[in-house]
Amino acid sequence: FSLKASRYSSELSLYNHASRFCPEIHVGAMAHQMKSCHGFKRMIKDRPHQWGPGGLNNILVPVEAFHQENMFQDEIRHDQRFDFTRVPAVLELCHQAGAELPEGLLYRRDELCTAAEANNQNPAPLLSSELRLVGQRTLEAWERLRLGVTKLLLVYPSKVCENCSEVHVGISGHKARMCGVFKFEGWRGKHKWKKAGVDDLVPQKIVWHQxxxxxxxxxxxxRDYYGHAPAVVELCVQVGARASPKYNCMMKEHGLAPPVQRDQAT
Structure with a gap:
């Protein structure tokens, strides 16, 4: 699932803008002018964004986990954290479920990512009809990905830290002390695990919907009139794909437009 979504989304990455000083992104031909930047450490608020070009990882947020041969292995200790490869959490979940993954997919990801970025720098021109087809196929791959992960999580347990975004695929979480919330306290960076959901392994990355x-x-x-949408969905809708009706409420498809007088006054 994720490979298809990644491949098709890379064709549409020209519509992506990323803020230079906070995690917010905007999908569209022109970035928004709302003052919602809060900086790296959330120490400021209501500042205008400084936009730069976005990439695939801004839309499909990478979530990694430790790779194990099977979920019944002993817990990973802190001093073993460098002995295990970090792989995408979705791939690890599929591996634990018995999927046969090519070895290069797990151990040569850096080479594959470099090749994908090189292809994105010189994208082939697409007609509007072709772009619409790519968007629709991307949207379908995204929905299949999330549905598949949801089903797998019902059978194969995964954990997420309550205080950070660390994910572990297995019966119990690892013991590597990598949590930054309690870095200078008595916990010494230990994670506080809870059951993971699909949004922990496949973040939606909510953006403004135009x-x-x-x-x-x-x-x-x-701001009170605009809707929201997952970044992948918004990216596909911008090129003509039809989103599922389940997003209509979030996207405020039938909502009112903002009054023209207000915009002119600003």
Whole structure:
């Protein structure tokens, strides 16, 4: 699932803008002008963003986990943390479920990512009809990915830290002290594990949704009127793909447009 989504999403990455000082991204031809930047450490708020070009990892957020031969291995101790390879959590979940993964997919990911980035730098031109088809196939791959992960998590347990985004695929979490929340306290970086959900392994990365009746550039005065959507969904919708009706409420598809007078006043 994830390989298809990654391949098709890379074709659409030209519509992606990433903030230079916070994790927010914007999907669209022109980045929004809302003052919602909070900086690296969330020590500021209500600042305008400084936008730069986004990449595939801004849309499909990478989540990694330790790779084990099977989930019944002994817990990974802190002094063993460098003895285990870090792989995408979805691949590890599929591996634990018995999927046959090519060895190069697990151990040559850096080479594959470098090749993908090189292809993205010189994208082949696509017609609007071709781009719409790519968007629809990407959206279908995204939905299959999340549905598949949801089903696997019902059978194969996975854990996520309550205080950070660390994920572990297995019956119990590892003992590597890598949690930064309690770095200078008595916990010494130990994770506090809980049951993981699909959003922990496949983050949705919610972004602002730009509807046909919204202005070309989203501004602060219309913040209460604009909708939201997962970044992958918004990316595909921007090129003409049809999103599932389950996103209509979040996207405010039938909501009112912001008053023109407000935008002009700003």
């Amino acid at each position: 509807r046909p009746h919204d202005p070309p550039i989203l501004v602060d005065s219309g």
